[in-house]
Amino acid sequence: MQNASEPSNIVDLSQRLDPSSPRGGELLNAVRGIATRRLQLCLGNLFEQVDDALFDLAEKAENNAAQMHYFDGMREVRKRRPLVERSFLAQVSRNLDDFAGKGPSAGHAPVAPPNGPTELSLVADNELEESLAITSMIGKNETRLARDLFAVNQRLSVICGGMKIDDAGNPLGPAALSQSFRQSVRELSADMRVKLIIYKLFDRYVLATLDELYQEINAELIRAGVLPQLRHEVRRGQAATDASPTGTVASAAVSDDPTADAAESEAATELLHTLRSLFQARRAHPNVPLSAMSHGPLPTANELIGALSVLQNQAATVPAPGIANRGTLDLTQEVLHLKEQLLSQLGALRGERPGQVATIDEDTIDLVGMLFEFILEDRNLPAQMQVMLARLQIPYLKAAILDRKLFAHRQHPARRLLDGLADAAKGWSTESDRDGRLLDTVKSIVERLLQEFDDDLGIFERLCAELQSFQDTTGRRAELAEQRVAESTRGREKLEQARRRAAREILTRIDGHTLPPLIHGVLSRAWANYLVLTILRQGEESHDYKDALRFVNDFIASTKPARDDEARRTLRQILPGIERSLRRGLANVAFQDNDIERLLAQLHDYYRQQLGEVAAPATPPDALAEPVALPIPDSVQPLATSAEELDEEEDGAIEMTPEASAELQLVGELRPGTWLEFTSRNETPERAKLSWISPMSGRYLFVNRRGLKVADYSPHELARALAAGQVQVLDSSALFDRAMDAIVGRLSQSADDRPTDTE
Template sequence: MNEASDPSRVVNLSQRLDPSSERVGELMNAVRSIAGKRLQQWIGNAFEHVDDALFDIAERAENNAAQTHYFDGMREVRKRRPAVERSFLGAINRNLGELAHPLQSSPSNGMPASPGTIELTLVADNELEESLAITSMISKHDSRLSNDLFAVNQRLSVICGGHKIENASNPVAPTILTQAFRQALHELTADMRVKLIIYKLFDRYVLSSLEELYHEINTELARAGVLPQLRHESLRGGNAKAKAASGSPMDGTSAAIADEAGEIPGDLLQTLHALFSARRGPAVGLGGDGGMHAIPSGPLPSANELLGALSVLQSQIASAGPLPYARPDDAVELSREVLQLKGQLLTQIGALRGERPSHVATIDEDTIDLVGMLFEFILEDRNLPAAMQVMLARLQIPYLKAAILDRKLFAHRQHPARRLLDCLAEQAKGWSEESDRDRRLHEKVKWIVDQLLHDFDDDMGIFERLLVDLQQFQDINKRRSEVAEQRVAESTRGREKLEQARRRAAREILDRIGGQKLPPLVHGVLARAWANHLVLTLLRQGETSPEFKSALRFIDDFIASTRPATTPESRQALRQMLPGIERALRQGLTNVAFQEQDIERLLSQLHTYYRQQLGETLDTAEVVTVDEDAAMLAIPDSIQPVIDSDTAATAADNADDEEVVEVPLDSPEWHQVQALQPGTWLEFCLADEEMTRAKLSWISPMSGRYLFVNRRGLKVADYAPRELAVLLTDGQARVLAANALFDRAMSAIVGKLSQPDATPAAEAPAKGTDTE
């Protein structure tokens, strides 16, 4: 007989089952089987798409380092995927197995007490970003699946002896599934950028499929007689109506945008709304003076009224004329304007309406506060030069209008308005007057700001158009700077290879001379001409080449030829060596561009010297002098002399020890230097020099020196690692943040709101109050 048709098998809320009964075991095994099968399929599907997602992002990476980062993430995921899947599925299986015994074990151990709970503590940026992503996913799917999830909770409560099962304790609810997946991802050592991509795929392929799982569980339990008649009205329509009622009245376009945003209840804006609400407490609103007061009765300003008032304020700024060049006190004045905007906005609405409102809707207030805190951050952000801070701060009103029109601006990284501001900030980061003498970048940023102030009304497409224009400008300048940058790196690499070859040649010669006292003529040949022959041979053929080994053998033979020949045997040996010495010397001198007459002159002097060595009698005119020896003749600029007799020993001793400044190898600055990657921007404030910003372009594999260029690709400086660490320690150098402006701002805002004494910009005094 079918269980569902057998009245004896039907249970309801008043007929609680004994958790230890065989019947409960059968029902829970059925749920575990359904959940295990579906989740295994979906988690596998999510990981099947990780490679493609990371590969696509790597292909669009802004530099080789970022591309390598994503490829490393792909390899790590492939390696650790089985462990992550086992951990996730094992946790859910255990939680379902223990669900009927809540006193012994709680599946929500370590989980939030309710979906979307936010701990108001200051956490690391990575943890914050991960927590926001998880909060967003949980809230979104709890709301979307409320009907089916309610039925699952009710039926599980029945078979668990009446113990109340809620979203936060149901092992197959978004809360527990997401937290279990977060715990499973501890198996990965990949950084947060890669993990956030995996979370998105988990959202898309697991959480978005839960409706199917809940339907199957509900069908199976109802068929088995667990609350088969359970029915309830859809909560989605009611929620939508409630949201519409609590929000501002809007026209058709704005309402459509708001509805679309409402389908993403877990986005960053909602998370920040919870922080703002926790900060303000219940039943408070924006007062006419910019402070917080109990909400009185009265009509709320509509979105259209807010946008209209903002347009008036925007036109006042635009009609004031072109933006002046930044002055030192502009940032301070603009900071005051940022804090006063809310009061000005209410005053303007009052002028348009005929009656000044005392407050705005909570969602609008949150948006106003959030945009205000964003631009406060911009004016305080040391990553931006002061002149650029001032220009970007003028965008507060256009961005507030954009945020009211489209609530997703703060939640979506790819939103055009967000990307435009990030791109402006990234370009501005490397700006300095010295690197922008033609003022091309300054004028481009100014033009974009002017366009938004003059032309932006409600057409959100303007952000995309300006972004495309800025990216084209950026690409042109990037190509120019990359060419210059490559030339600088190649030039530096060439000089280092030459210097390294010089040092090697000097050491080879000095090691072979040792403590011997050579005749000036022979010493001059080795220290000048032959040293440069060694340098060129090293550069052209390399140290393992037969040519270089032959050049070294000549040094040994040449030095040996200076030993006294006092016996018939030694004189005979010297005579046998001389043809080879002459042949090798002639070839080496030709290699370093000696003229033929100079070579013959030098060889003539050596012939005379060796006749003396062999004991032959010479005329007075034939005695060798070294005052104007041919070995000392000018050498081409490209291969300057390497060693002099007075400085050779010192040069050789210090060749590998140029970095005389001591810095502790366990200091934070030393570790910071070691972690620097090409593409990182630094600000240098050296004594008696103007502040400059430079990008780490290249790290020499030979010397380890760090080469810095400006935004045009021209060399600014190069430092040994210890020299750079000293500059960081002394505050003469500072590393600029590499992550996007919006990300840094959001982290700072959440951190600020999480602090007990935090005061949002919204709560600052409005214009006309005492701010001193």
């Protein structure tokens, strides 16, 4: 028996509905009613805000002319608002009618935004500005509304005969609604600045509320039994998947972070908008126009690609300029020369030389030129690598014309390839690449792009994979070498720390005592070495280490004059322990048996004199003055002669000159993985990566790209080297990001330096 709460007319999903059928038409009419009611309300809210927004801008206008544009816009909107509203709602209704009437072919009925390179290259500046605003709104809202819009797409697919419906083909999607509003706004004769404000308000008061519209439509269709169990699972970058004949949705991966994706997309669009505005401002005060006159139709994107391919083939046959000629390259002149070559080649292909290219294409040419100008000035790149990468200007210009998103999206394959090449090149030096493998790899990638890249952007992805494979292979070898260097350095530091600890213990105990050369020599050399090795092997908390320190106390005490029977008795009691400790300790540090016996013989003679058993000689024999020395590692030096001297030795490592104090903060901010360039007098600069910071001494270890040690600095030594210009820190950010920041800064500075209209 059917539950009363269940819909009485469940849609049979095994039989798709025909939109012309009574049931399909009924459902579409319900959708139409919901959309008309909500959109009319939202549109009213939009126009209620136009006056306030334009009035605020008029008050802030930079001059009277701009102010009048806004006031004229206010009057125009008030007068023609009813016409715009009727036009918009009528266009939405027509889209729904077309959608219902054309069947499966109607999935893409609404007018799509002009996003192809050919179309963009042919529109006027104002229309391009308008297109960018529309495209930005669409992309942002399609991402934000992915969940609800996906469900609407799938349910409309079922009630409209099973045709595939994506975001662009949905008559109520952000794309269709934005294009409908664009058509309606053409009823206004207002300035483009006014229209752009209206588009922003449309985004805020209409598109921003579409989630409520979609939720109401989904709820209505669910009540009608259309895909009540639909799950939302969308691939990254994909607005919808196909609905299966049974009404279930194919499983797909959910985006890792749709919020982050939307933020990056919005930032990318904002960057392109900023660049377009800066280039437009620059064109208002041109230095060197592309051409004074235009002849014939503007070149299409296909014509540009064809002409660039010819120039690319010519460049592939020309060897790269030598390092000595790098300083003669003037990229500004090179870009102008490239434009002239391009126009000449276009003339050869079409039989008539055009006078200019479309504004957006000229901006792209300039932008790519500025990118490669940055590469030739980037101190992060060695000179050899700068010259090699500069040969990629034409392939990257082709890629930018084929896909305008190259400059906006960090994950674009062409952008990742250039970033990867620059990152690999950053650590290159002649010394670290003796076999030339890295240089040959970069050269091979450059040559392949010049020779093989036609119009298939997939080559960038393939070359990215090859470069990554090379980096992984060489990186594993370098990592092993780097680990060995770090372990070796760590071992030396432990030895040095143990040496200082042993020295401190012995010198503290000697302080205030005048010891015979024999006793002092044993403590400062042989026994100091035993203390060092005991610390390294067993630690300072071990029983053997504490016994070794007690021996130092007893050995020093044994030098006190034994002038009475009690003192002599005490001395005789401690001498056997001293001898046992010496035999065991010296044997542990590889003292030869005959050397131990010689040393003990000297000590026996000394103690017999102390006990008064033999008279002390007037002049000590050489054997007593120069005791047997223990061969010790080079890193363990004889002890300082006093505790004060040890303090001076330690304090000397942290002396700081005033001129280097500013760099000390920079040193403290360095992290492993940062690359630096070291320049010594009369030597070739060497690049090295910060590999390890010692937790014991704080010293900084640097290795080259093969993992071999290049330098080892204390923080203060490194700060002094930075202050002296012997070391430079290389930027760790990606090449493309740094280039884009520099280009925007340069264009902004140029705009600020130009005289204003009122000056």
